[in-house]
Amino acid sequence: MCNRIRRLIANLYRPSYTKTDPETGEKSVCRLRKWYGKYVDADGVPRRVPLCTDKTAAQAMLAELVRKAERQQAGIVDRASDELARTIAEHLQDYRTHLFAKGRSDKHVRGTIRTIEKVTAACRCRILADLQSSTDSLESYLAGRLDSGSSHRTINADLTAVRSFCRWLLSRKRMREDPTFGLSKLNEEEDRRRERRALTDEEAQRLITTTDASPRVFRGLTGHDRAVMYLLAQRTGLRRKELLSLSPSSFDLASEPATVVVQAGNSKRRKKDTLPLAIEVAQIMAAYLADRDRRAPLWPRSWWRRSSDMLRDDLLDAGINPVDEDGRVLDFHGQRTTFITGLSRVGVVPAMAQQLARHSDIKLTLGTYTRLTMQDMAAAVGNLPELRLGTPTSEPPASARPAEPAAERDPDLLRVMESWPVLPAHIRQAIMALLAAATIPQSTSDR
Secondary structure (H helix, E strand, C coil): EEEEEEEHCCCEEEEEEEEEECCCEEEEEECCCCCCEEEEEECCCEEEEEEECHHHHHHHHHEEEEEEHHHCCCCCCHHHHHHCCHHHHHHHHHHHHHHHHHCHHHHHHHHHHHHHHHHHHCCCCCCCHHCCCHHHHHHHHHHHHHHHHCHHHHHHHHHHHHHHHHHHHHHCCCCCCCCCCCCCCCCCCHCCCCCCCCCCHHHHHHHHHHHHHCCCCCCCHHHHHCCCCHHHHHCCCCCHHHHCCCCCHHHEEECCEEEEEECCCCCCCCCCCCECCHHHHHHHHHHCCCCCCCCCCCCCCCHHHHHHHHHHHHHHHHHCCCCCCCCCCCCCCCHHHHHHHHHHHHHCCCCHHHHHHCCCCHHHHHCCCCCCCCCHHHHHCCCCCCCCCCCCCCCCHHHCCCCHHHCCCCCCHHHHHHHHHHHHHHHHHHHHHHHHHCCCCHHHHHH
């Protein structure tokens, strides 16, 4: 019954179009010479396909398409058989459409397609069947890239692009096997070519202070413009193109807390992001945005194309080396590293840091963007409860001790106790470290 219905739906036709006579202006309906066919494929989807100009041949071609759809539906013919004979370029065109439909940026799509074309050409894959059987070729290609000196990160990017393409082909039943199955990524930690570091609190303040007083103008941005931009980047983690998209209308400084919004079209993850602003940052932005056009970009022009050069000059003015003795660099994106590392320094829990960083993977937040120094780790260890050798002296519980008269208490200590709940975390940590150091018993030789 279904086959009879399928045959009834399948039919030939020649599309018509309206033609206007250029001399008389009369319109007439004409038909194309080529015949087209309408039928329902194995998935029940109506299809319209061009055939040929000969009606008898077109009927035979359409009948063959219907017969193949019926055999595929019955499981007699593999649906991938036709797809494997098509060129990879044809499949890449469909994959490009798929990526755009998922909301991927134009830059991401162009880079992904370019990488797949490069790898498949190097493996001599012209049709999809070549790619399906290219496991050995892919492995040899990746090994050759490693031997030629390419970084682990670059090689992993090639493998990721091809693997994503293959998995899409499998999900569309265009391919039977994944040629990337069994190919493992390399450990990027073993071969980092460019490692960023975070600014210390002192360096961050020195950079902003020095830049704010700088008389140099970089592509239309004054020293004050750049200082405000650096401050916002270090306290929100915004990327350079996200900063480029901001205007005064992006800020809501009257809300509690004050916020800045990055629209989905300008966010890397293609989602609308609303980020909180610290009180002091909101105050600085309020002064900076005063009397500005609500829709005009805050930092226009082409500074972002040479953002690393801009920051390097300001770092040198502040007496900060853009590359430290260990080869770690400070570039514009490194201010995002400064923001995320700063969250860890003040004790923000990883889940909150991941949300503020707008990362989909906690490993990216903790492994790539959190760059703690030995001083940071020493401060964390110093906050652990104190342990001593020997038998602790027995002391009465605090509840059994007589209360100290208020008049005998140190007035400085009273002020600290009153303001303790509102003190910043790093100041509380410093006070605790001083108290711990003051309570360590002196050695016998010092007594």
